[in-house]
Amino acid sequence: MLPDGRISTREIVEHRGAVAIVPMLSENKVILIKQFRKPANEDLLEIPAGTLAEGETPIECAKRELVEEIGYSAGKFEELFSIYLAPGYSTEKLHVFLASELKPEERKLDEEEFIEVVEMTLDEAISQIEAGAIKDAKTICGLLLTWYRLHRGSKLKAGGSSGS
Secondary structure (H helix, E strand, O other), rough: OOOOOOOOOOOOHHHHOEEEEEEEEEEEEEEEEEEEEEEOOEEEOOOOOEEEEOOOOHHHHHHHHHHHHOOOEEEEEEEEEEEEEEOOOEOEEEEEEEEEEEEEOOOOOOOOOOOEEEEEEHHHHHHHHOOOOOOOOOHHHHHHHHHHHHHHOOOOOOOOOOOO
């Protein structure tokens, strides 16, 4: 129903949600992934991400995706923000986390995933955004907020209430 009382029909994609993670190796070093995305028809540089499994919480999903995609676990997590990716037609809500105190683990890629792990400084990642080389929205948002918080002098509170 519209605000004026009229009835309208709309198709809505129902989605259980997803997570994305900004993995910090050090105060200014991040881990990104490079993978082919068929809808974009190109390799994209992104932060690790994945869809929530049935009954899984966002923090559980973030922990799982880090190990699967980049082969690290994190000692601390902080939820940076949550956003609706396409509120005009989808219920999907994306939870973006900062992960720090990383420890190497055995990587556990899904069968259909072909992912290259890419390490770079946060400043290099921001330069990649400015140059148009990073085109993924969740990655741009996550990296820019992380950079902003580091450069305005506030501490990144890795290990907030969502921590392990």
